[in-house]
Amino acid sequence: MEIMIKIIFLMNLVSFMCYAQSSVVTHSPIDKMQFYPCSSCHQPSSLSAMTLKPRTSRKSLGIHEDIEFKHMPEVMDCFMCHGHKNPDTLVLLDGQTIQYEEVPLLCGQCHGLKKGEWDQGLHGRLEGSWKNQKIKPICTDCHKAHMPKFPKLKAFPPPKVPKFGRKKGEH
Amino acid sequence: MDWADRLKKLLEERLKKPVNRRTFLKGALATGGVAAVAKASSEVLHPSPYITDRYTWEKFFQKHYKEMTPRDKEKVFARIESETKKKYGVEVKVSDPQPIPGVKFVYCLNLSACNGSRYCVKACVEENNLSRSPQIQYIKVLELERGSFNLEKSNRYYEGESVPNDGKFYLPAQCMQCDNPPCVKACPVQATWKEPDGIVVIDYDWCIGCRYCQVACPYEARHFNLADPEIKKEEINPNQGYLSNRIRPRGVMEKCTFCLHRTRKGQYPACLEACPTGARKFGNILDPESEVSRILRNKKAFVLKEELNTVPSFFYYFDD
Numbered sequence: 184m185e186i187m188i189k190i191i192f193l194m195n196l197v198s199f200m201c202y203a204q205s206s207v208v209t210h211s212p213i214d215k216m217q218f219y220p221c222s223s224c225h226q227p228s229s230l231s232a233m234t235l236k237p238r239t240s241r242k243s244l245g246i247h248e249d250i251e252f253k254h255m256p257e258v259m260d261c262f263m264c265h266g267h268k269n270p271d272t273l274v275l276l277d278g279q280t281i282q283y284e285e286v287p288l289l290c291g292q293c294h295g296l297k298k299g300e301w302d303q304g305l306h307g308r309l310e311g312s313w314k315n316q317k318i319k320p321i322c323t324d325c326h327k328a329h330m331p332k333f334p335k336l337k338a339f340p341p342p343k344v345p346k347f348g349r350k351k352g353e354h
Numbered sequence: 355m356d357w358a359d360r361l362k363k364l365l366e367e368r369l370k371k372p373v374n375r376r377t378f379l380k381g382a383l384a385t386g387g388v389a390a391v392a393k394a395s396s397e398v399l400h401p402s403p404y405i406t407d408r409y410t411w412e413k414f415f416q417k418h419y420k421e422m423t424p425r426d427k428e429k430v431f432a433r434i435e436s437e438t439k440k441k442y443g444v445e446v447k448v449s450d451p452q453p454i455p456g457v458k459f460v461y462c463l464n465l466s467a468c469n470g471s472r473y474c475v476k477a478c479v480e481e482n483n484l485s486r487s488p489q490i491q492y493i494k495v496l497e498l499e500r501g502s503f504n505l506e507k508s509n510r511y512y513e514g515e516s517v518p519n520d521g522k523f524y525l526p527a528q529c530m531q532c533d534n535p536p537c538v539k540a541c542p543v544q545a546t547w548k549e550p551d552g553i554v555v556i557d558y559d560w561c562i563g564c565r566y567c568q569v570a571c572p573y574e575a576r577h578f579n580l581a582d583p584e585i586k587k588e589e590i591n592p593n594q595g596y597l598s599n600r601i602r603p604r605g606v607m608e609k610c611t612f613c614l615h616r617t618r619k620g621q622y623p624a625c626l627e628a629c630p631t632g633a634r635k636f637g638n639i640l641d642p643e644s645e646v647s648r649i650l651r652n653k654k655a656f657v658l659k660e661e662l663n664t665v666p667s668f669f670y671y672f673d674d
Contacts, residue, residue: 296674304645305652306673308632313644314454314620325632333631338514339472343489 207304208311209284209319221270253330264289290322290331418544419557419597430559431596438601442585446592448600451618453551459612459667460552460639460646461623462655463526466673467633470495470517470524477628478528481613482599483591485583492577492610493528493625505658527658528625529554529575529610530666537609540570546607552667553614555597561606568607572659573666576609612636639667 224246252258266272272280273289281288291298300306301322308325311318326333412433417426431448438446475493484490496508500521508525518524535554538546545560546567568576582604594600595615602608613623617636621627626634637644646669649655655669 300673303648303652305635305649306632308629309622309626309635309645311622312620313617313622313637325630333469335516335518336469336471336473336514336630338470338512338517339476341472341511341513342491342494344511 207317207319209321221265225270250329253332284321286322286328413559416559418560420547427596434596434600438590442590442601443587444590444592446590446594446600448594448596449615450596451615453549453553454618455550456640457638458552458640459531459617460637460650461531461612461668462635462646462649463668463670464633464635464673465523465525465670467631468495468524468526468629469631469633470497470512470514470519470522471630472514473628473630474526474625474634477624478610480589481591481616481624482610483583483585483594483601485579485581485585485602486589487584488581490577490579490583490608492575493526494574496525496527497522498525525670527573527575528668529612530573530658530664530668531610531612533665533667534663536570536572536662536664537567537576540566542566549614551614551618553612554609555611555614556607556609557597558600558602558606558608563605563607565607572662572664576607579604579606579608 262274263276264273266274266280269280272282273286274280275289276292287298287301297306301319304317304319308320309317310320322331412429416430422430427450431450434448435446438444472495475491475495478484478492479486482492484492494510496505496510497512497519498505498508500523505525512519512522531552531554533548533552535548538548538554542564543560543562545562546554546556548554563578565578568574568578579602583601585601590601591599593615595611598611598614613621613625617623622636623634626636635645635649637646639646639650641647649671650669653671655671657666657669
């Protein structure tokens, strides 16, 4: 039995080392948030008064009135995702506390397929270098946290129609 | 007294005999001929700057890219740099990154994610020093009806105040870097060829501008420089590659090269970096851990015009 445990431990260690050697790094939103950490205003004791009321009374959000929440309409409570005890953290549905840079774990609770694709590099933007160090943006780098649907954009102008050409399809 | 009378009188004085119509015409023709020859010889001896810039000794006897020694290349790159400085007033650096052994580039594009915002087109034009007038664009974004896939019914001139437009999806098309490229076979002077890393390149100084390759390409990926490219001085990208984004001369073909001056140094192509939705994926297909390898393993990827057996290195896929 002990041998088995040792073998499992070694395998885990090897896999961890392989993982650590891969040259993929993820973005960290901590850089953006370090100037205004949530805890600079929110003391853990005052948080209980912050429960989001039904969406007809959005003024209860106070200073966060500008936050437009367009995601799951049935969610009425900030603390479904935000940490209640420590406002600088996020919480999963099972009560586990995670840091802001681990937000894919939070999104992956519902969007498991997308999270799986993101893990493999199939979903999301590519940054950095294809050869050396790949940088992997996390969910909130591209999607707004409270309104994750990708916004519509203004397209750049179309090419000029050739003078003697016909405005028709290609190929 | 007009010039004909004057000439007649002059001739009469010289020849001491009356001039009839025939002798006058003879004299006039001879004078004209002499003048024409003199004009032509002066053009040979003192040609116009357009001719001198275009046909220099070095250019005329420049070797094919594959036959150039490193020293030849240095000379050629210096010549291109000085010409660009003279013509556009910009200091540029012409480089020539070589293909990396064990690398074959592949592009994958997620059609579910593309929103047709043409950010890639703009980035490509700026990165590759494409002519603004006459307009050349390597990437064509085709707008298609959702649920259809008839490229002949696509629209590339769509306006988009807020894309994606309702009921549409978008298919960007550019050079497919085929593994069996019809354009390379069509070239009569071997000015275009396929590099070991899969990129089809053109030696712009060897191209004779016959445009056979443009006709041969089924993806309309090749473009011809009908005029000298017009680019604003401040918009010229000074990081240039001999085979990729240096400013093309008039009368040669050009095409997308997967930004080889960037990708061979490890960077991503400009169109990928500009894409706001992450629809574009690029990487080394020979590396099983690269994103493109995983996409080809896990997604139902397809190519355009598969029946033509061009074996493109540019794949499209939909999410799920």
